[in-house]
Structures are given as C-alpha cells and as structure tokens.
Amino acid sequence: MELSDNTSKGKVIASGIIPFAFVIIMMAYIFGPGADLLDLGIPLPEITIEKVDFVDSEIQATVRNTGPIPVEVVMADVNDRIHPAAVEPDGFLERYETALVRIPFDWNEAEPYIIGITVDDGTRFEKEIEAAAPALQPTLDLAVFFAIIGTYVGIIPVMIGLLWLPFIKKISKSKYHFFLALTAGLLLFLALDSIEEAIEVSDESLAGSFNGALLVATVVVLSFLGLYYSGEKLVQRASSSKFAKPVAIALMISIGIGLHNFGEGLAIGAAVGMGSIAFSTFLIVGFALHNTTEGIAIAAPMSRGKLMIGKLAAMGMIAGSPAIFGAWIGGFVYSPFTSVIFLGIGAGAIFQVIVILMKWLREEGDKNLSSASVASGFAVGMLVMYLTSIFV
Amino acid sequence: MILLRITRSNAMILLVSITVALSAVVAFPAISEAQSEEKTFVTHSGAVVTTSGEVIDPLYTESTVDFDPDEFLRNFEYGRISTSETGQTIREYTIIAEDDGVQEISPGVFYNVWTFNGTVPGPTIRATEGDIVRINFINNGSKEHTIHFHGIHPAGMDGVFEPVGGNGGQFVYEFEAGPVGVHPYHCHVMPLEEHIVHGLYGVFIVDPKEGRAPADEMVMVLNGLDTDFDTENNFYAANTIPFYYQHHPIQINTNELIRIYVVNMVEFDPINNFHLHGNLYKYYPTGTDIVPSFYTDMITLSQTERGIMEFEYEYPGKYLFHAHKVEFSEKGWVGIFLVKDNPNNSQELEYGT
Numbered sequence: 001m002e003l004s005d006n007t008s009k010g011k012v013i014a015s016g017i018i019p020f021a022f023v024i025i026m027m028a029y030i031f032g033p034g035a036d037l038l039d040l041g042i043p044l045p046e047i048t049i050e051k052v053d054f055v056d057s058e059i060q061a062t063v064r065n066t067g068p069i070p071v072e073v074v075m076a077d078v079n080d081r082i083h084p085a086a087v088e089p090d091g092f093l094e095r096y097e098t099a100l101v102r103i104p105f106d107w108n109e110a111e112p113y114i115i116g117i118t119v120d121d122g123t124r125f126e127k128e129i130e131a132a133a134p135a136l137q138p139t140l141d142l143a144v145f146f147a148i149i150g151t152y153v154g155i156i157p158v159m160i161g162l163l164w165l166p167f168i169k170k171i172s173k174s175k176y177h178f179f180l181a182l183t184a185g186l187l188l189f190l191a192l193d194s195i196e197e198a199i200e201v202s203d204e205s206l207a208g209s210f211n212g213a214l215l216v217a218t219v220v221v222l223s224f225l226g227l228y229y230s231g232e233k234l235v236q237r238a239s240s241s242k243f244a245k246p247v248a249i250a251l252m253i254s255i256g257i258g259l260h261n262f263g264e265g266l267a268i269g270a271a272v273g274m275g276s277i278a279f280s281t282f283l284i285v286g287f288a289l290h291n292t293t294e295g296i297a298i299a300a301p302m303s304r305g306k307l308m309i310g311k312l313a314a315m316g317m318i319a320g321s322p323a324i325f326g327a328w329i330g331g332f333v334y335s336p337f338t339s340v341i342f343l344g345i346g347a348g349a350i351f352q353v354i355v356i357l358m359k360w361l362r363e364e365g366d367k368n369l370s371s372a373s374v375a376s377g378f379a380v381g382m383l384v385m386y387l388t389s390i391f392v
Numbered sequence: 393m394i395l396l397r398i399t400r401s402n403a404m405i406l407l408v409s410i411t412v413a414l415s416a417v418v419a420f421p422a423i424s425e426a427q428s429e430e431k432t433f434v435t436h437s438g439a440v441v442t443t444s445g446e447v448i449d450p451l452y453t454e455s456t457v458d459f460d461p462d463e464f465l466r467n468f469e470y471g472r473i474s475t476s477e478t479g480q481t482i483r484e485y486t487i488i489a490e491d492d493g494v495q496e497i498s499p500g501v502f503y504n505v506w507t508f509n510g511t512v513p514g515p516t517i518r519a520t521e522g523d524i525v526r527i528n529f530i531n532n533g534s535k536e537h538t539i540h541f542h543g544i545h546p547a548g549m550d551g552v553f554e555p556v557g558g559n560g561g562q563f564v565y566e567f568e569a570g571p572v573g574v575h576p577y578h579c580h581v582m583p584l585e586e587h588i589v590h591g592l593y594g595v596f597i598v599d600p601k602e603g604r605a606p607a608d609e610m611v612m613v614l615n616g617l618d619t620d621f622d623t624e625n626n627f628y629a630a631n632t633i634p635f636y637y638q639h640h641p642i643q644i645n646t647n648e649l650i651r652i653y654v655v656n657m658v659e660f661d662p663i664n665n666f667h668l669h670g671n672l673y674k675y676y677p678t679g680t681d682i683v684p685s686f687y688t689d690m691i692t693l694s695q696t697e698r699g700i701m702e703f704e705y706e707y708p709g710k711y712l713f714h715a716h717k718v719e720f721s722e723k724g725w726v727g728i729f730l731v732k733d734n735p736n737n738s739q740e741l742e743y744g745t
Binding site for chain 2: 029057058072074075076077080082083084085087088090091100101102104105106120121123124156287
C-alpha cells in the first residue's frame with residue numbers, strides 16, 4: 001500500500017519534471033556551443049538615458065543598457081557638441097546595467113539641453129531636457145518643504161473630505177448607496193489615472209525592452225491579486241464582529257488611496273526636481289482639490305458603523321501621508337522604473353478596493369447593482385474626478 | 393491541506409512585503425565593480441575633473457591606430473618612376489580598395505571604413521604637370537568600386553562608367569597629370585554618397601613644372617564621419633581623426649613658409665571652412681594659379697572644393713586652426729600649430745645689410 005503510494009508519487013514528480021528536462025535540452029541545443037541555428041541578424045546596441053541631473057558645473061546622465069548586447073559608452077555630448085566626460089563606475093555595460101556619465105559643463109538655468117551618449121559602434125542616443133534646473137540636494141529644509149507640500153496635498157484634503165461623514169451618516173439608504181457608488185466612481189477614475197501616468201512615464205523614460213504597457217498591466221494585476229487575497233482575509237476576520245466590516249473596507253480604501261497618493265507625491269516631487277515649478281504649483285492645487293473627494297471615499301463605508309474619530313483620523317493619515325514619502329522619493333531619488341511600479345501597485349490596490357466596494361454594495365442593496373442611486377453615484381464620481389483633474 | 397490563518401498583522405506584513413519586494417526587484421541598479429583608482433581629465437574650458445570611473449574623451453592617445461594623421465600630414469606618394477619612349481616621366485601607383493575594415497576612428501568608436509590602400513583618406517598622389525600617371529587599381533572589396541580623378545583626362549579614364557568588380561577586379565587608369573593644382577579623387581559608384589562617406593577618397597596634387605617655392609608642405613583633407621548612418625556627421629576632422637591635431641599639435645617654425653593642400657570632402661553639410669588664428673594666409677583656389685586670389689584667415693569650401701594656403705608665422709606659440717562653423721570644430725575639426733623659433737633665423741634675418 002505504502003509502496004504503491006510512493007511509486008505513484010514518484011510518477012507524478014517525474015511526469016512534472018520530464019517536460020522541464022526537454023525544455024532544458026532544447027535550450028542547450030539552440031544556444032549551446034556550436035549551435036548556429038539562431039545566429040542570424042545583427043543585434044543592435046541600445047542604451048536609454050533614464051535621468052539627467054544638473055549639478056554644479058556638471059551634467060550627470062544615468063544611462064542603462066537596454067539592448068540585447070553589452071555596450072561600451074565611449075563619448076558624451078551636450079547639444080550635439082562633444083565634451084570630455086567621465087563614466088562611473090566604468091563604460092562597459094552588460095544588459096540592464098547602469099552607469100553615471102558626468103559631463104563637466106557650465107549649463108544655464110531654464111535653458112533646454114539635449115544630452116547625447118555615443119556607444120562603441122558610433123550610434124548616438126539622446127535625451128532632451130526642456131529646462132535645466134539644479135538637482136535637488138536632500139537637505140533638511142527641502143525635506144521639510146516636501147513634507148509640508150505632502151501634507152497639503154495628501155493629509156489635509158483627505159481630512160477635509162472626512163468631514164462629510166456626519167452628513168453621510170444622516171442620509172437615507174438609497175442616498176447612502178449613491179455615495180458608496182460615488183466612491184467607487186472616484187476610485188475607478190484614480191486607478192485609470194494612475195495607469196495612464198505609469199504608461200506615460202514608461203514611454204518617456206523607459207526603454208522599449210521593459211515592455212512598458214505590459215509591465216504596468218502585470219504590476220496592476222499582481223498588486224490587485226495580492227491585496228485582494230489579503231484583503232479578503234482581513235474582511236473575513238472583521239466580519240466576526242458586526243461593526244468592524246465597514247472599518248475593514250474603509251481601511252482597504254485608505255491603503256489603496258494611500259498608494260495612489262504616493263504616486264501623486266512622486267509626480268509632485270519629480271516636477272519640483274525637474275524644475276517645472278509653475279507646473280508643480282498647479283499639481284499641488286489640483287491634487288489638493290482632487291483629494292478632498294478621497295475623504296468621502298473613506299467616510300462613506302465608515303458612516304454606518306459607530307463614529308470612531310481615532311480610527312477615522314488614522315485612516316486619513318494612511319491615505320494622505322504617503323504623499324509626503326512620494327514627494328521625498330520623487331524629488332530626491334527619482335527613478336522612472338520605480339515610479340512605474342508604484343503607480344501600478346496603486347492602480348491594482350484601487351481596483352481591489354472597487355471590487356470590495358461593489359461586492360458590499362451588492363449585498364447592501366439587495367443584490368442590485370443597477371439601481372438609480374448606484375448608477376448615478378458611479379457616474380457622478382467619475383465626472384467629479386474628471387472635472388477636478390482639469391486643474392492638475 | 394493546510395489553511396494558512398492570516399491574522400490582520402500577517403495581512404499587513406504580506407502587503408508591505410509585496411510592495412517592498414516589487415520595488416526592490418525594480419530598483420536593482422546593477423552596479424559593476426567600482427574602480428578605486430582616481431583619474432583626472434581636463435575639460436574644454438580648462439577645468440580639471442576627478443573621477444573614480446573611466447574618462448571618456450576624444451583625446452587620441454591610442455598607439456595602435458590603423459591611421460596616423462601625423463604620418464599622413466606630410467606624406468606624398470610620388471610613385472614608381474620610369475621614363476616613356478617619348479621622354480615623359482611615368483609615375484606608377486598601385487591602389488587597392490577594400491570595404492570590410494573596421495577602424496577605431498575616435499577613442500572607443502569603431503566604424504566600418506572603406507579604404508584606398510587601407511587608410512581614410514587614401515594616399516596623397518603627387519605628380520608634376522605633364523607626367524604620365526598610371527594607377528593599377530585592384531578592388532579587393534565586396535562591392536564595385538572605381539577611382540574618379542578630378543582633373544583633365546579622357547572619358548574612359550573617368551572612373552564612372554567602368555565599374556570595377558569586387559574580389560580582385562582590376563583596372564588601369566592612365567592619363568597625363570593636369571592641370572596644375574590640388575584635386576580630389578574618389579570612388580564614383582552609386583550610391584555615390586555611401587561610397588564617399590565611408591572613406592573612398594584621397595588627394596591628387598599636380599605640381600607646376602617650374603616647381604613651387606620651398607616650404608613645409610602638408611595635406612589636410614577636411615572630412616566627416618556619419619557613424620550612425622542618419623545622414624548627419626557625428627565627427628568632423630582634418631585628416632579623419634577628431635581632435636587629433638588639438639592633442640598632437642603640428643610643429644612648425646617661425647619665418648618658414650607653410651603650404652597646406654586643403655581638400656574639403658565633408659558630405660551632408662553644404663559647406664565647411666578653414667580659419668587660422670594669429671595669422672592670414674594667401675589662398676590659391678584649386679591651386680591652379682600662381683597668383684593668390686585672397687589674403688584672408690577664413691575661406692569657405694563646398695563639396696570637393698579645395699585650394700592651397702601659404703603663410704608664415706612671425707611669433708612662436710600655439711595657434712588654433714579650425715572650422716569657424718563651430719559645430720564642426722566642437723565635433724573634432726580643430727587643431728593647433730605649435731610654432732617654434734626657427735633655428736635658422738639668425739642667418740636669414742639680416743635686415744638692412
């Protein structure tokens with residue numbers, strides 16, 4: 001009995017491994033020594049200038065080898081004029097390896113520059129900077145400045161939005177459903193917004209080899225699944241006590257919004273970092289207006305439970321404070337790749353929240369998602385977000 | 393079946409770890425081994441910069457280059473000399489075309505050059521007016537090539553309608569050298585631009601029978617290299633290697649006649665020019681006249697436009713010469729004359745005696 005059990009287990013394992021073995025053999029055959037089967041075409045070098053920093057009498061470009069073959073960075077130019085430069089740690093880049101190219105150059109503030117990097121086969125790659133601005137130094141003053149901006153953009157508007165709670169508490173069930181659906185609409189807009197932003201960043205600064213749109217899709221789905229799974233567990237546990245379920249949902253919403261606000265912080269920090277100060281002022285005002293509505297999203301599910309000011313404030317912090325961290329990261333250590341990932345995670349988190357909200361709405365609203373209050377709430381949510389987004 | 397019981401804190405940890413793991417995977421700026429040795433380099437504006445990495449500078453220090461602009465500068469090929477039955481001097485040359493070479497044309501930049509006798513530009517062929525020039529042309533390239541001389545010769549020697557096949561095709565160009573002056577020669581196979589910009593060109597000098605005044609003579613081919621094939625030159629130079637004569641100044645003497653045979657072979661850009669510092673030169677367009685047309689420090693040259701410049705420096709020191717189309721000079725077409733006191737000065741300068 002035990003023996004046959006073991007042999008059948010062995011068979012299962014073997015049948016699982018055999019295909020893998022064949023894959024390995026096939027790979028070895030194709031890529032192995034002496035195999036010239038796929039030796040056709042000429043791989044072209046490709047590098048991407050991911051970031052350009054303007055520091056004291058120097059322009060610094062971060063380059064990444066995003067092509068199929070190793071390359072050597074051999075020359076740098078500014079506005080198509082060759083300059084002696086240094087490349088640290090060295091000019092030889094394996095696939096996906098990065099290096100810092102330091103070009104001594106007395107640049108002028110607010111002027112546009114095109115930074116060019118030439119590799120060993122003579123191919124030149126360039127990146128255009130609309131306006132040169134000094135790279136932000138991570139000083140305490142600046143960190144405080146970003147924290148204040150983050151507070152204005154994230155925490156305060158969300159807290160203001162939470163003040164709608166007493167109002168939502170007093171309204172009828174169908175009006176309440178309207179507000180829940182409104183929340184879902186708001187969130188859907190935010191998710192789409194994050195995805196758009198992520199794809200934009202990847203188009204601008206990430207090489208084609210990262211498959212920008214697919215990278216975003218993958219991160220969104222993974223983030224959704226991860227949060228969906230852990231969120232379900234959280235709600236399951238919460239449902240043991242009656243009033244805690246709305247709290248759990250509100251918490252999920254705050255986390256999703258927090259991840260989203262992190263992305264907004266990134267955008268603001270990066271905009272300040274890239275010297276588009278006027279642009280970032282608009283961003284700040286726009287996001288602040290926009291984020292007031294996020295407070296409603298948190299307040300809506302909480303309104304049916306007991307009034308818990310402490311929890312509510314904590315959720316406001318969870319939703320709002322990531323804007324501060326985002327601004328720090330965006331301003332001081334901006335990397336397009338990380339931005340894309342965070343924006344993707346944010347979008348996935350929001351989708352998960354929307355699903356949970358819709359489920360809850362369905363349960364609350366007698367298994368009906370097509371009531372006038374739900375439909376109109378959803379639509380108004382999207383519209384409000386669109387209108388406030390125009391300010392950004 | 394084991395069910396993982398997930399507590400609230402577990403859920404949060406899971407959430408956080410997903411975030412952290414994703415961002416860690418993402419922010420993996422692969423950094424190769426840092427080199428600890430500090431190096432310094434000098435910028436174009438004279439600042440000294442220190443780096444722990446590598447210096448990337450078009451400063452040409454390689455000793456293994458296939459092409460030496462210093463050697464090319466003052467090298468003239470007079471050919472294998474014999475006399476014909478009618479008493480004419482015959483100058484015989486062998487020129488081999490190749491199109492598979494890859495040369496380092498600026499530090500670290502490798503480019504597929506097409507060459508006459510292995511270099512860009514090809515050899516400077518020099519004859520006296522009326523000499524018979526005989527070129528045994530061998531095409532060892534993979535494509536068809538020819539040599540088309542500017543100058544006066546029979547139609548059949550024009551190197552246009554007689555393409556010479558690759559892999560050993562041969563042709564003998566024979567004509568009487570003329571007119572007096574400096575002329576380019578280049579391959580004339582279509583697509584012509586491609587054959588020229590890859591490097592199939594050189595200089596052909598025809599001296600007057602009575603000769604020219606003794607001078608320190610040199611050849612400068614003004615050329616460009618489009619290394620990424622976008623029909624814009626990535627590099628410009630006098631004699632192919634960008635910035636070469638800036639880092640390896642051409643040494644000349646005070647009060648010595650300098651004669652430069654200048655040929656503009658730059659493609660893509662309509663004009664090129666030549667500006668000399670601290671001096672003016674007498675300019676003989678195409679070198680066909682013995683009376684200079686201009687006394688200037690700036691001439692403009694269109695495609696294959698060429699001429700002879702003559703000047704002397706009175707004061708020792710370093711003098712730039714470069715394209716005053718500054719884009720070209722900042723991409724390599726810039727050099728320095730290092731003028732030294734003439735050791736023979738004391739004997740020559742005996743004014744008023």
